[in-house]
Structures are given as structure tokens and as C-alpha cells.
Amino acid sequence: MSTVFLVVVAATVTGGVASWLGSGSRFAVFVFVFGLFFTVLCLHEFAHAYTAHRGGDTSIAARGYLDLNPLRYVNPVLSLLLPAIYLIIGGLPLPGGSVLVNRAAIRTRGGAALVSAAGPLMNVAAAGISMALIALFAPTVSFGSFSQIDEFAPHWAFWAGLSFFAYLQVAVAILNLIPVPGLDGYGIIEPYLRYETRRALDPIRPYGILAVLLLLFAFPPVRDGFSTLVEDILQWGQQPDAGPGQGLSLFKFWS
Template sequence: MSTATRGERRVSPVFLALVAIMAVSIWAVWTDFSASPGFAVFLFIVSGWIVSLCLHEYAHARTALFGGDISVGAKGYLTLDPLKYTHAVLSIVLPVIFVIMGGIGLPGGAVFIERHRISGRWRHSLVSAAGPLTNVLFAAVVAAPFWLGAMDGVPDHFRYALGFMVLLQVTAAILNALPVPGLDGYGVIEPWLSYRIRRQVEPFAPFGLLAVFGFLWIPEVNHAFFDMINSVLRGLGVTEWDTYWGRQLFRFWQGTPDIPRISDLVVS
């Protein structure tokens, strides 16, 4: 049976610090405590995004552990410590930069899974699927107040911040689920491909994500992609109004915009 020692499963102080920062920033946004509401939103989004990335990578590692790769414990992947990931730049730094740029949730990098320890195609597929599914779950939880109709009385700044967080999680989940080499979506189908096809595709894996973002620069593709994202968000009860003003608050360095309140909207 796959196991890990208690020390290998102990939650990292780095992760707990991130959770604490997220909790304090949520309080600051909710109470409008900060003189700069945008800065509080910025801290909430960045800390929450890094927490979601840690959970994404943890899900890969935990599923791999159950699949037979006991090495993930010794590597520190089960501690939720972002500093333990194989590609900290890809997993944490670049995604945060893309968030700071303000519009899209970049899928994180990958923990190093020793695939030869895992037997069975379904187990390999589940290891790859675990990450995007974590983003889906995170998005559903954050969006719960919207789709449950529980936003009455929620401060506007907090509502907009939640909407922007949901946008980031949905874009990350959809992008990472694409069957493109280098992304988790391809990892799901890879075990079911022939050895010849896998060998032919393998050299392109490092460039898969770059190719996706290259395609997103094409206006028609970009519009189609964000139309799909907005359709998903509407299904979750999150409007373009919420995500737009959440993004504006997040970019606090551009100055705090004069954000209209929900109560001021005229519903036709």
C-alpha cells in the first residue's frame, strides 16, 4: 500500500502563512478596512491564487501516491509547500505574473511524478486529471454565493473580488484540460495513445503552453475562448460586470477607479 510518513504529510508553514494572508485580506476587503481597497483585493487574489496552485499540485501528488508513487512524500509534495515543487517558476511565479497582468489564469507547472511506479492507464489518467479537477472544485466553492443566490448584503468590493477569482479558476481549468502536449489534458489521454504517437508528440511537450497562448493572440480565437469562459461564468451566476470591476480593483497600481455599486444599477 502507498504510504507517506507523518513528517512528509505535515502541512508546510509557508502554505499556512499563505492561508493566513488570504484570510486577513478577505477580512480587509469585506470590512473595507484598508485605505486602498484595491490593494486588499490584490492581496486576496494573489494569495488565493497561490493557495489554489498549491492545492492543484497537491492533488497531482496525492493521486500519484495512491497510484503507487511513494516518492512524492520524500520530495515534499504532500506538504503543500510551493517551494518544494519541481518547477517553482512555472508552478508559482509565471502564473502569478499572468494574474498580475490581469486577465487569465495560467495553468501551473507540474510536480515530478515517477510514472514507472504507477501501473494502469486509468491511474495515470487520474493523476493528470486531479489538478484541473481541483481548479473546477475551487471555482465552484468560490462561486457558491453567486449560484446559491446568497449575494444579498455582500459588500460590492468583496463580490467583485470573488468574481475575478472565479474567472481565474475557470480559465485555468479549461486551459489545463486542453489535450495539448505539456498540459494536463494531454496527460489524461496520453496513456491511451500508441507508443509511436507518444514518441512523436514528446518533443513538442515543452512548447504546448506557448502554442496555446500564441493561438489566444489570434482575435477570433481569443473572442471565442472568452465567449466560452463568460458562458461558464454566467452558468455559475457570475456576470461580466463582476469580473470587470474585480479586475479593475485588482490593478490598484493604476489608481482606485470610481466603482459603481450594485445598488446603483438600474435593472430594466
């Protein structure tokens, strides 16, 4: 296990404890959520790598992908820096990270599909665990049909930060599962497509995420549909309506 990953985990735990205790709550929430986000990003990529390794790609271990070091990713700028910047300035959960997988070495089509599915499953698990904790234990108050984290309750900053993190993980999981070349959703169905179809779609792969982001930014119906889907999932998980917004407000400690 890499030192870099252990440092990220240690910072996350420190931010979580400080958020729980309420000491320096806004910056503590920033460290807590930021650390959690990148911890799960490392686990997301590890899941891809480990599944590929088990599926027959013997190059995974040699590339160092099994030690949970985010610096091993293919492009540090696209994989780490840009997601970090977008998260800091606006809470936009860009998919980050990238491991090189020799898909030709994966023994079965099902195994190749599972390699792509393994990463988003980490985001789904992180979202599910955080949502369950909030639904069971977070102090909330309701105003008619509208609910929020009770800001007068003990540890409220911790729960608000966790609520924002749950929102991020739901959004990241949805983004990753869109079946566009370059995203994991396409990787899940790619092994089952005809060779000619895969060849035709290969040139789109480097620009898939950019096309999705363009649609989200430039076309209100797409953006609204995405937001509605995220909100519906959070509502199904019995999350406080204002929780993610409260967490985002604390996360942006500089504003």
C-alpha cells in the same frame, strides 16, 4: 503542512476579511484574490501528487510534494514567478506549478489518467464553490439583461474580488484541460494513446503551453472562442456580467 502554505493561507484570510470589512478595499482585494489563486495552485499540485502517491509512485513523499509547499515545484520561475507576474499585470490565469511524477510506477492506465485529472478538478471545485456563493449571496443590480455587483451594498468589494477569482478558476481549468502535450488535458488521454504516438508527441511537451498562449494572443478567433466559452460557463452559473471586471479593477490597485 508547510509553513509557506500556511503563510499564504493566512495572508488570503487577512485579505478576505479586510475586503469584507471594506478597509483598504483595493489592496485588500489584491491580497485576497492573489492569495486564493496561489492557495488553489498549491492544492492543484497536491492533488496531482497525492493521486500519484496513492497510485503507486513511492517517490512522491520523498520529494516533499505532500506538504503543500509551492517551493518544492520543479521550476520556481515557470511555476510561480511567471504566473504571478502575468496575473498581476493583466489577470491572465497561466497554469502554474509542476510536480515530477513517475508515470511508469502508476499501476493502471486509469490511475495515470486520474493523476492528470486531479489537478484541474481542484480548479473546477474552486470555481464551482465561488460561483455558488456569488449566485446565492452576492448583492447584484440589473440594467435590463446586464447585471453587476451592487457597489453601494455592504461587502461589495469582497464579492467583486470573489467574482474575479471565479473567472480565473474557470479560465485556468479550461486551459489545463486542453489536450496539448505539457498540459493536464493531454495527460488524461496520454495513457490510452499508442506508444508510437506518445513518443512522437514527447518533444512538444515543453512547448505546449507556449503554443496555446501564442494561439490565444495571435489569433483572434481562438482568443474570442476561449473568452466566449469562459463567459458562457459564468453565465450558466448565474454570475453577474460585470462582476469579474469589477473585481479586476479592484485587484489592480496600482492603476
